[in-house]
Amino acid sequence: MSTVADKTLEADYLIIGSGAMGMAFADVILAETDASVVMVDRHDNPGGHWNDAYPFVRLHSPSAFYGVSSAPLGHNALDQSGLNKGLHELASAAELCSYYDRLMHQTFLPGGRMRYFPKCDYRGEDRFASLISGAEHRVAVRRKLVDATHTDTQVPSTHPPSFGISAGVDCVPPNALPKLARAHSHYVVLGGGKTGIDACLWLLEHAVAAEAITWIMPRDPWLVDRTHLQPGDGFFEQRVGSMALQMELISQAGSVPHLFRLLEASGQLLRLDPAVEPTMYRCATVTRAELDRLREIEHVVRLGRVRRIQPGRAVLDRGIIDVPHGTLFINCAANGIRQHAALPIFGGDRITLQAVRSCQPCLSAAFIAHLEASIDDEAEKNRLCTPIPYPSEPVDWLRMQLANLSNHYQWTRQPELRQWLANSRLDYNHGRLSAADPTQAAIMERFRRSVGPAVARLREMLAEAAGEHAAAEGAAAS
Numbered sequence: 457m458s459t460v461a462d463k464t465l466e467a468d469y470l471i472i473g474s475g476a477m478g479m480a481f482a483d484v485i486l487a488e489t490d491a492s493v494v495m496v497d498r499h500d501n502p503g504g505h506w507n508d509a510y511p512f513v514r515l516h517s518p519s520a521f522y523g524v525s526s527a528p529l530g531h532n533a534l535d536q537s538g539l540n541k542g543l544h545e546l547a548s549a550a551e552l553c554s555y556y557d558r559l560m561h562q563t564f565l566p567g568g569r570m571r572y573f574p575k576c577d578y579r580g581e582d583r584f585a586s587l588i589s590g591a592e593h594r595v596a597v598r599r600k601l602v603d604a605t606h607t608d609t610q611v612p613s614t615h616p617p618s619f620g621i622s623a624g625v626d627c628v629p630p631n632a633l634p635k636l637a638r639a640h641s642h643y644v645v646l647g648g649g650k651t652g653i654d655a656c657l658w659l660l661e662h663a664v665a666a667e668a669i670t671w672i673m674p675r676d677p678w679l680v681d682r683t684h685l686q687p688g689d690g691f692f693e694q695r696v697g698s699m700a701l702q703m704e705l706i707s708q709a710g711s712v713p714h715l716f717r718l719l720e721a722s723g724q725l726l727r728l729d730p731a732v733e734p735t736m737y738r739c740a741t742v743t744r745a746e747l748d749r750l751r752e753i754e755h756v757v758r759l760g761r762v763r764r765i766q767p768g769r770a771v772l773d774r775g776i777i778d779v780p781h782g783t784l785f786i787n788c789a790a791n792g793i794r795q796h797a798a799l800p801i802f803g804g805d806r807i808t809l810q811a812v813r814s815c816q817p818c819l820s821a822a823f824i825a826h827l828e829a830s831i832d833d834e835a836e837k838n839r840l841c842t843p844i845p846y847p848s849e850p851v852d853w854l855r856m857q858l859a860n861l862s863n864h865y866q867w868t869r870q871p872e873l874r875q876w877l878a879n880s881r882l883d884y885n886h887g888r889l890s891a892a893d894p895t896q897a898a899i900m901e902r903f904r905r906s907v908g909p910a911v912a913r914l915r916e917m918l919a920e921a922a923g924e925h926a927a928a929e930g931a932a933a934s
């Protein structure tokens with residue numbers, strides 16, 4: 457294996473990571489500048505974690521505003537059947553991988569300004585090495601290094617379980633489910649996030665009886681009703697009406713718990729069991745039909761995280777449960793997207809891609825590329841895009857709202873950025889600079905009227921929550 461740099465390349469941008477964010481960034485940089493790009497990734501194909509995903513995963517937000525700015529994903533169709541019926545189509549993992557592969561090989565590479573190095577590991581200091589031949593390259597970077605790995609996605613097929621597994625126990629990642637060749641007497645789904653939800657729905661849709669499923673739920677999530685995240689004029693009232701209502705409810709809320717009661721009562725947020733207070737918020741979306749199916753599973757175990765699984769039982773943080781012999785455990789407990797401290801997005805000769813619109817990685821990366829292409833002043837670029845860390849706890853819903861509103865306020869004060877967003881297919885409000893009819897105008901007016909009081913109330917509630925958190929920590933320490 458070579459240990460010295462075999463070859464020096466030159467490029468304006470070196471992008472580490474060809475996942476959704478790296479690809480959305482590259483797409484705009486190639487379209488809006490004459491820059492050249494070197495892109496490296498450990499995977500053999502673009503698309504990032506979608507290459508490792510379980511085959512039955514689908515986006516949980518519409519294809520209509522996922523991917524890159526220049527190429528539509530899917531057909532902008534509404535699903536005609538299934539649990540997402542009536543709502544915008546959701547791309548499958550296979551569709552996403554094929555989309556990114558086509559984009560790389562039929563658009564980016566033929567353009568002549570992109571060089572792509574799959575199966576290569578970035579080693580720091582503008583150097584990378586092939587994981588196959590060992591050949592090393594150094595890149596003479598003329599403009600910036602772009603870190604498109606900050607999301608640090610962890611999925612069960614690539615990350616070993618964090619709990620012990622005794623001999624004789626069947627435990628698989630969800631990737632194994634479509635290959636199962638025999639029925640199991642019982643199924644235990646480990647994890648309450650999007651992957652756990654998908655695994656439960658997959659089992660139910662394959663006619664496994666709800667009684668044959670145990671769902672281990674370390675934390676209950678607040679879920680978003682997907683109906684409110686639909687693009688296009690046909691869903692204006694659901695989408696913008698929901699934004700206006702959320703602003704009004706925030707202004708009325710007496711406290712953080714009261715706000716969640718209001719959001720739930722108005723259908724903005726959903727939970728699996730009305731008797732259990734959620735302690736997690738991770739942007740997962742569901743339809744009402746999916747929620748109804750999930751509620752068929754009665755055996756939900758809320759005893760913390762799994763520590764060890766053994767034949768016939770599972771040991772959890774706060775107890776032990778017995779399960780029938782022959783049970784199949786399905787490990788859906790990987791972290792998904794990890795919570796990292798925010799870094800400045802523009803930092804000298806480095807760009808660290810992060811969300812600047814909450815839970816919308818594609819729009820965020822494309823928008824950052826547009827700022828890079830159109831503004832020289834680094835302080836101004838950072839002022840326009842405060843990073844929004846991925847959420848974990850319910851109170852993060854408030855932090856995200858505040859950060860979204862403040863970024864959005866900065867963006868919409870600049871006509872050029874307003875226009876760019878209105879033209880971007882990645883913005884779910886795209887195409888819209890003003891309301892077309894009186895009903896829509898009235899909804900927009902409700903939003904405008906309530907946004908100022910909502911921002912003030914969010915700041916107060918977050919300060920109260922921080923005070924309570926500090927007091928609780930002080931009490932625990934004394």
Ligand SMILES: Cc1cc2nc3c(=O)[nH]c(=O)nc-3n(C[C@H](O)[C@H](O)[C@H](O)COP(=O)(O)OP(=O)(O)OC[C@H]3O[C@@H](n4cnc5c(N)ncnc54)[C@H](O)[C@@H]3O)c2cc1C
Nearest residue numbers: 473475476477497498504505515516517577578605607609
């Ligand atoms: C199951 C699941 C469903 C999701 N559904 C949605 C959805 O519906 N809508 C939505 O907006 N978001 C969704 N997300 C969030 C999702 O993470 C983002 O949509 C997006 O795919 C993240 O892209 P990324 O480029 O930031 O990260 P990744 O996909 O993780 O890509 C990062 C890439 O960097 C590469 N890399 C890392 N380190 C190195 C190194 N040292 N050298 C070379 N290469 C390196 C990795 O190999 C990887 O290919 C979902 C996430 C999960 C886990």
